Amino acid sequence: MDFLTLFAIYVVVVLTCIALVCKYSGQQETPFHTVFSYVAKVFSSFTPMWIQRFLTRMLHRLFHQRSNVFIYLHILLESAVYLEFSYEVFGFCREMDTTLTSLSVPYVLLVIKTYLFYLCIKRDPGTVTMKKVSGQLLMYPYDEKLFHPGVSCPSCQLVKPARSKHCRLCNRCVLRFDHHCIWVNNCIGARNTRYFLLYLFSVCAMAAAISLLTGDMLLHTVLRSGLLRASYIDEHGQQQSAGPLFVAQHLFLTFPRIVFMLGFVVFVFFLLAGYALFHFYLALVNQTSNEWYKSRGHVCQHCHPDHHHHHHHRPVPDHSTRSFYSRGLLRNLGEIFFPPQPVKKKHN
Numbered sequence: 001m002d003f004l005t006l007f008a009i010y011v012v013v014v015l016t017c018i019a020l021v022c023k024y025s026g027q028q029e030t031p032f033h034t035v036f037s038y039v040a041k042v043f044s045s046f047t048p049m050w051i052q053r054f055l056t057r058m059l060h061r062l063f064h065q066r067s068n069v070f071i072y073l074h075i076l077l078e079s080a081v082y083l084e085f086s087y088e089v090f091g092f093c094r095e096m097d098t099t100l101t102s103l104s105v106p107y108v109l110l111v112i113k114t115y116l117f118y119l120c121i122k123r124d125p126g127t128v129t130m131k132k133v134s135g136q137l138l139m140y141p142y143d144e145k146l147f148h149p150g151v152s153c154p155s156c157q158l159v160k161p162a163r164s165k166h167c168r169l170c171n172r173c174v175l176r177f178d179h180h181c182i183w184v185n186n187c188i189g190a191r192n193t194r195y196f197l198l199y200l201f202s203v204c205a206m207a208a209a210i211s212l213l214t215g216d217m218l219l220h221t222v223l224r225s226g227l228l229r230a231s232y233i234d235e236h237g238q239q240q241s242a243g244p245l246f247v248a249q250h251l252f253l254t255f256p257r258i259v260f261m262l263g264f265v266v267f268v269f270f271l272l273a274g275y276a277l278f279h280f281y282l283a284l285v286n287q288t289s290n291e292w293y294k295s296r297g298h299v300c301q302h303c304h305p306d307h308h309h310h311h312h313h314r315p316v317p318d319h320s321t322r323s324f325y326s327r328g329l330l331r332n333l334g335e336i337f338f339p340p341q342p343v344k345k346k347h348n
């Protein structure tokens with residue numbers, strides 16, 4: 001097998017893994033879910049019971065309980081990329097007269113991103129509490145489609161404000177609940193959606209900056225080495241000019257770590273750019289991903305501990321549900337960045 005096939009297989013495997021993680025962590029029923037349970041069924045037919053039990057417990061702990069595993073994984077991957085960048089790419093770029101200003105961009109972005117990451121992890125997403133609930137109930141009107149007045153959360157024993165949802169992992173109700181993000185081990189809700197959005201964009205910017213600098217470096221190496229004008233003798237003894245495949249192979253063999261890192265970072269960029277754009281779109285139309293899923297009729301059974309209490313008004317797929325509440329794109333964005341405060345009780 002030549003290296004490109006191997007590389008392609010590798011990319012497909014990584015892609016599938018990350019897609020699985022992303023989809024599975026999204027808590028909603030998806031086609032991935034079906035594929036996943038099918039794979040699990042096949043897998044379980046020839047695996048000993050104790051391994052299955054172990055894996056189930058591991059998966060449960062990873063995806064259905066709060067844990068910092070993904071925060072550590074995040075830091076680990078990021079460190080690997082930045083070490084590789086500082087250790088190899090930086091030196092090559094300096095030799096090629098890339099300015100220090102452009103080389104410092106990834107580091108500046110890293111600082112900004114780390115701060116936003118910290119805010120996402122630490123800031124309260126808007127927990128519904130006994131003390132504040134009376135004010136929080138007035139923050140958004142009930143739409144009588146997805147959210148109905150007078151429904152209490154069986155776990156928190158508090159009336160659910162409109163747009164809130166109980167997070168099973170954190171065991172609390174969160175205002176304007178978007179989703180529970182395992183990468184920051186926190187819910188994304190009314191008070192931290194802004195940090196989450198900025199965080200997503202900063203990660204994309206970071207990946208873009210590193211990809212561009214690394215790509216530029218590799219391009220310069222190829223141009224400088226005159227590889228494009230080179231030729232080689234193939235297995236039939238014929239002279240062939242070096243095509244793009246040959247150049248790719250040469251680069252992969254000369255700078256394996258750099259090419260590998262570049263592949264990973266480009267991949268992360270496209271994955272997260274799509275995700276960030278989706279969330280940006282939702283912010284623009286005054287919708288949460290929870291509402292987006294619900295209004296399309298997807299309700300995850302096990303994520304919905306209280307569904308049997310009011311399944312008589314199960315949401316009907318209705319694609320226009322939320323846009324009704326949109327008061328213009330800019331105002332919607334404004335509300336993300338300056339979320340309404342819970343109304344304080346008046347003392348009289």
Ligand SMILES: *[C@@H]1O[C@H](CO)[C@@H](O)[C@H](O)[C@H]1NC(C)=O
Pocket residue numbers: 139140141143163286325326327328331332335
């Ligand atoms: C967003 O929708 C809610 C209703 O769910 C509404 O109360 C709020 O005013 C809307 N915000 C904007 C900026 O339109």
Ligand SMILES: [Zn+2]
Pocket residue numbers: 153154155156157165166167171172173
């Ligand atoms: Zn609750």
Ligand SMILES: [Zn+2]
Pocket residue numbers: 167168169170171179180181186187188
């Ligand atoms: Zn949560």
